[in-house]
Amino acid sequence: MTVKNKTELSLEQSEELLGVLKERFENNMNRHEGLEWSKVEGKLSSNKEKLWSLNEMERTGGEPDVVDYDQENDTYIFYDCSAESPKGRRSVCYxxxxxxxxKKHKPENNAIDMAAQLGIELLTEEQYRGLQELGNFDLKSSSWVQTPHDIRELGGALFCDSRFGHVFVYHNGAESYYAARGFRGSLKV
Structure with missing residues (x-):
């Protein structure tokens, strides 16, 4: 079966992704206590574009999982939950x-544009800290996070990692990129 457009998965791809997401959901109940997979699946099944974005998160190594439910807006919130910054999204500037x-040695892409192409948003510092309460993430890598306008206006950008049992927030020139730095995203469904 062919894909109808670039933001819609085939039936086979959708079923495969839902299987992966269900297994991850069931194996990591500490991330979403009190939530039921059947309700999450119902939301996903009726939102093809969000399912496509989750597939892109998965394809680039993010291992997306449900981390919260916004009752007021009836939305499930997914974050990239890979142990390290997603491999398919590293070596990018901000x-x-x-x-x-x-001028020289440009990376292939940047975090902000790449996130937009995937249909997701970079985590904020607050979201990153919340993720760290659900497990150990970025013990060997780091992840760009949304940077306040005043910092970015001066040429800087923020990234985070977890070392020695603490979350650290650092700054770097926004044009910098490293093999161990990528970005984590969030998606509301």
């Missing part, structure tokens, strides 16, 4: 402006 400012 945004397009940073990418274009590099």
């Amino acid at each position: 945004d397009r402006e940073a990418l274009e400012s590099r």
Whole structure:
């Protein structure tokens, strides 16, 4: 079966992804206590574009999982829950402006544009800290996080990691990129 457009999965792809997500959901109940897979699956099945974004999160190594439920808006919130920053999203600078400012050795992409292409948003510092309460993440890697405008305006960008039992927030030039730094995203369904 062929895919109808770039943001819609085939029936076979959808079923395969739902199987992966269900297994991850059931194996990590500490991330979403009190939530039921059948309700999450119902939301996903009726939202093809969000399912496509979750597939892209999975394809790039993010291992997305439900981490919260917003009762007021009836939305499930997924984060990338891979142990380390997703491998398919590393070695990227922060945004397009940073990418274009590099004269030599440009990375292939940037975190902000890549997240938009996937249909997700970079985690905020607060979301990143919340993720760390659900397990051990980025013990060997780091992840760009949403950077306040005033910092970005001065050429900087923020990234986080977890070392020595603590979450650390650092700064770097937005044009920098490293093999062990990527970004984690969130998606509301």
